[in-house]
Amino acid sequence: MSGLDDVIAAETTLSEVDGLNGRLVICGYTLEELAGHKSWEDVLGLLGGDLLPAVTLKSKLGMARLRAFAVVAWIDDGILALSITEGLRALMARLPDGEDAATALLLAAAPAVFVPALVRRKAGKAAIAPNPEFGHAADMLAMLTGTVPSDEAAAALNAYLVTVSDHGLNASTFAARVVASTRAGYTSAVLAALGALKGPLHGGAPGPVLDMLDAVGRPGNAEAWLSAELARGERLMGFGHRIYRVRDPRADALKAALARLGAAGGMDAERLALAEAVEREALKLLKAKKPDRALETNVEFFTALVLEALGFPREAFTGVFAAGRVGGWLAHAHEQVEKGRLIRPQSRYVGSKAA
The missing domain is CATH 1.10.230.10 (Cytochrome P450-Terp, domain 2)
Known part of the structure; x- marks a missing residue:
């Protein structure tokens, strides 16, 4: 099977992956211009466009982390028995669905809250509430460790979140666009993306x-x-x-x-x-x-x-990936809703012929 190699399935203004020249462009900026120079909140504003405008996004994202923290109360023995990726998916499924900015903001904030909470609860420790005054990366580290991170640590996590924020029509992003094309809602699209990211050929390496x-x-x-x-x-x-x-x-x-x-x-x-x-x-x-x-x-x-x-256990790596890539998932889902149509490719039947 081809894996849809070289098939153009969408037109996008979000990112371009130039594999021949080793170049990644996100919303008109090269990765070199973004990583180490812009915050994840800045890049989320670029990707989000009219859905998540950059103005006041940092403060709004901080308050959204607080709202997401209320869902941490749902972590029980059943969720703790799951892997961190599966636990993240279960908690994300508790969020309301829709195609509005409030839903998108909550979805963007939630993985950075849920992953540290799951790590701590699995270690027998209490989850730590977000500090909406912190930057997104710094707050994620503070919720993980219980201490204020160094500037160097916060900058390193921020660079990681920016670096993985979007990457063309990869498997999880394509899954998000397919679900978004049905008008199921942004939460449903993100859950589909998380399901794809769980696979070892995509987010588990x-x-x-x-x-x-x-x-x-x-x-x-x-x-x-x-x-x-x-x-x-x-x-x-x-x-x-x-x-x-x-x-x-x-x-x-x-x-x-x-x-x-x-x-x-x-x-x-x-x-x-x-x-x-x-x-x-x-x-x-x-x-x-x-x-x-x-x-x-x-x-x-x-x-x-x-x-x-930075102190993340190995089993949390896919969840941290999701905390960065959720910005791209949401942007692609929004772009699909605004400019696309129901995704319905054809297949070629190669089975036995009917009598």
């Missing part, structure tokens, strides 16, 4: 990057361990991408965020040295063993390092 680093152990082991994995036909996590034929620009944005994070923000120097050795050896081995394929560092590699340094 960063955690295994850390498993790989743990297995390598120290820089001197990198070449032998990676060579053995390739000899067994295993995939090296954090390398290669369906779209990018050169280096994923999001990897560079997050590598820069790590450099700015430093020890003050929680980055362990030995862990970073190990990751750099693994990246260096992996790229060398992949080029030698698979010269016909473009296998460069992708966003998952440095995502894993950033989120680990």
Whole structure:
């Protein structure tokens, strides 16, 4: 099956993924212009357009986090038995549905509240209420750790949320657009996107990057361990991408965020040295063993390092991804409602013929 490769399924003003040149443009800005320079609230305003205008968005988002926190009371033993991604989906399903700005704002705010609450409750700790005076990334970290984050830590998480805010018509965004095209409502669209993001081929890759680093152990082991994995036909996590034929620009944005994070923000120097050795050896081995394929560092590699340094457990990584990508999901759902029509592709029957 083709996976709809090269099929144009929508026209959008939201983002362009140029895989041949390793370039990501969001609302007319390159990723390099946004990551490390703009807040996630700024980018949400760009993506949201008339649905979520940038004026006063920071304060409105802060109040929406407070409203979302009321849903945390619904976390019970049944939800705690689920994975964090599944728990996030269950809590998001408690939110009202609709196609209005208030619904969109609550949906944009909620993952940043629900993910830290689920992490803490699973660890036997009380959930922490949001502080609407904080920026979105800083508040997410404060709800996770119970302390005011350093400027470096807040900036690193903000850079991550910006970096993953939108990325063309990926699987979860396409799912959101399909549901939005039925006029089911923005909550239904976001829930569909979360269902797609849960799959290991889409949103579940960063955690295994850390498993790989743990297995390598120290820089001197990198070449032998990676060579053995390739000899067994295993995939090296954090390398290669369906779209990018050169280096994923999001990897560079997050590598820069790590450099700015430093020890003050929680980055362990030995862990970073190990990751750099693994990246260096992996790229060398992949080029030698698979010269016909473009296998460069992708966003998952440095995502894993950033989120680990900030204190998120591995099982929460997909949920943190959702906290950034929800801006893109909502923008695409709104664009589909405003400018699109019911998405109804055709299939080609290849089964047995009727008698």
